[in-house]
Amino acid sequence: MAYSESEALRALKGLSDPLTGKDLVTAGLLNALQFENGVVRAVLQIDPSHADKYEALQRATQKALASVNGVETASVILSAHKSAPKVGGRKRPQPHAARRPEGYQGDSKVARVIAVSSAKGGVGKSTMAVNLAVALAKSGQKIGLLDADIHGPSVPMLLGLAGERAKTEEVEGRRLISPKIAFGLKAMSIGFLTDDDGPVVWRGPMVQGAISRMIWDVNWGTLDTLIIDMPPGTGDAQLGLAQDIKPAGAIIVSTPQDLALLDARKGVRMFEKVGIPVLGLIENMAVFTCPDCGSQHHIFGTGGAKRDAEKLGISYIGAAPLTLPIRESGDAGKPIAQGNSEEAKIFDALAKAAFN
Ligand SMILES: Nc1ncnc2c1ncn2[C@@H]1O[C@H](COP(=O)(O)OP(=O)(O)OP(=O)(O)O)[C@@H](O)[C@H]1O
Numbered sequence: 001m002a003y004s005e006s007e008a009l010r011a012l013k014g015l016s017d018p019l020t021g022k023d024l025v026t027a028g029l030l031n032a033l034q035f036e037n038g039v040v041r042a043v044l045q046i047d048p049s050h051a052d053k054y055e056a057l058q059r060a061t062q063k064a065l066a067s068v069n070g071v072e073t074a075s076v077i078l079s080a081h082k083s084a085p086k087v088g089g090r091k092r093p094q095p096h097a098a099r100r101p102e103g104y105q106g107d108s109k110v111a112r113v114i115a116v117s118s119a120k121g122g123v124g125k126s127t128m129a130v131n132l133a134v135a136l137a138k139s140g141q142k143i144g145l146l147d148a149d150i151h152g153p154s155v156p157m158l159l160g161l162a163g164e165r166a167k168t169e170e171v172e173g174r175r176l177i178s179p180k181i182a183f184g185l186k187a188m189s190i191g192f193l194t195d196d197d198g199p200v201v202w203r204g205p206m207v208q209g210a211i212s213r214m215i216w217d218v219n220w221g222t223l224d225t226l227i228i229d230m231p232p233g234t235g236d237a238q239l240g241l242a243q244d245i246k247p248a249g250a251i252i253v254s255t256p257q258d259l260a261l262l263d264a265r266k267g268v269r270m271f272e273k274v275g276i277p278v279l280g281l282i283e284n285m286a287v288f289t290c291p292d293c294g295s296q297h298h299i300f301g302t303g304g305a306k307r308d309a310e311k312l313g314i315s316y317i318g319a320a321p322l323t324l325p326i327r328e329s330g331d332a333g334k335p336i337a338q339g340n341s342e343e344a345k346i347f348d349a350l351a352k353a354a355f356n
Pocket residue numbers: 118120121122123124125126127128149152154232284285320321322323324326327328330331
């Protein structure tokens with residue numbers, strides 16, 4: 001039998017909200033319910049201060065949805081996200097009360113979303129995401145960059161925006177967060193939304209809620225590409241995030257080191273699991289050229305990334321070298337891709353190859 005939303009809602013009405021005792025639909029927990037190609041996705045909007053109490057409900061919801069006719073896979077995400085408050089009293093028509101508008105924010109025109117991911121920390125994923133974004137913006141494209149690395153947001157520093165705070169603005173009756181503009185692109189990071197400089201220690205559902213908020217409640221306007229700098233790793237948090245964001249494709253960044261490549265394989269599998277195409281692998285820190293004598297050193301090994309990409313059946317987009325100017329420009333908040341250096345040309349070529 002084919003999937004029917006009313007059957008799914010009936011199944012959900014059999015589950016109760018641990019706080020109010022009401023069924024989860026009546027309690028208003030159901031924030032989104034979508035079905036596509038055998039996969040049903042639900043988002044439960046919860047109060048983050050009671051996140052613990054909802055873990056059992058998350059599992060029960062998943063089980064209930066998986067038993068609905070026509071459903072092959074059910075995925076349920078807990079989100080602390082609340083829709084942007086309406087201002088000015090003007091009501092906008094909502095296509096379905098329990099469904100988030102398609103796309104990344106009802107009012108935005110974001111042509112596509114691409115995730116930049118690494119299975120392992122410290123391989124230069126954020127440096128890569130920032131420089132690819134700057135290279136694309138330099139070529140005249142409208143680019144947004146969302147730092148989804150909640151625990152270690154580095155985009156503010158890499159774009160020279162450390163310490164800046166985001167403001168909000170009213171857009172068509174909704175209060176949205178204004179992105180920061182730097183090097184011709186629009187950027188958003190949790191670093192612009194929090195007040196203290198300490199590490200952000202949040203639980204999974206709260207992280208997802210914060211990232212959803214940055215996607216749906218930021219005034220991105222019209223974009224050719226929104227690049228998401230994903231948190232490193234291939235655990236449940238990253239998987240949930242990939243499902244929540246549903247990017248059109250993912251780029252994996254890895255160093256040539258065996259360990260990083262092994263993890264990169266896990267990253268490829270993670271995206272495959274949720275039906276997100278992997279656009280290819282970019283190798284970072286591939287070679288170091290001695291500035292004094294010009295000799296080349298493959299500090300993290302050589303050849304493995306290309307071989308692995310072939311084995312995994314994904315394309316090998318290209319490589320960036322390990323150079324002092326890349327590191328120094330990152331630390332100084334002036335991405336190297338903005339200029340005309342040799343490195344900038346490499347990022348221009350990588351951006352062209354990855355986002356053509
Ligand atoms: N190609 C490169 N050449 C020289 N230094 C680099 C290069 N790529 C990244 N780095 C440096 O390596 C360090 C880690 O980079 P970055 O923060 O981009 O990694 P990451 O993978 O995003 O890390 P995390 O996963 O911890 O967020 C930074 O100091 C950065 O300047």
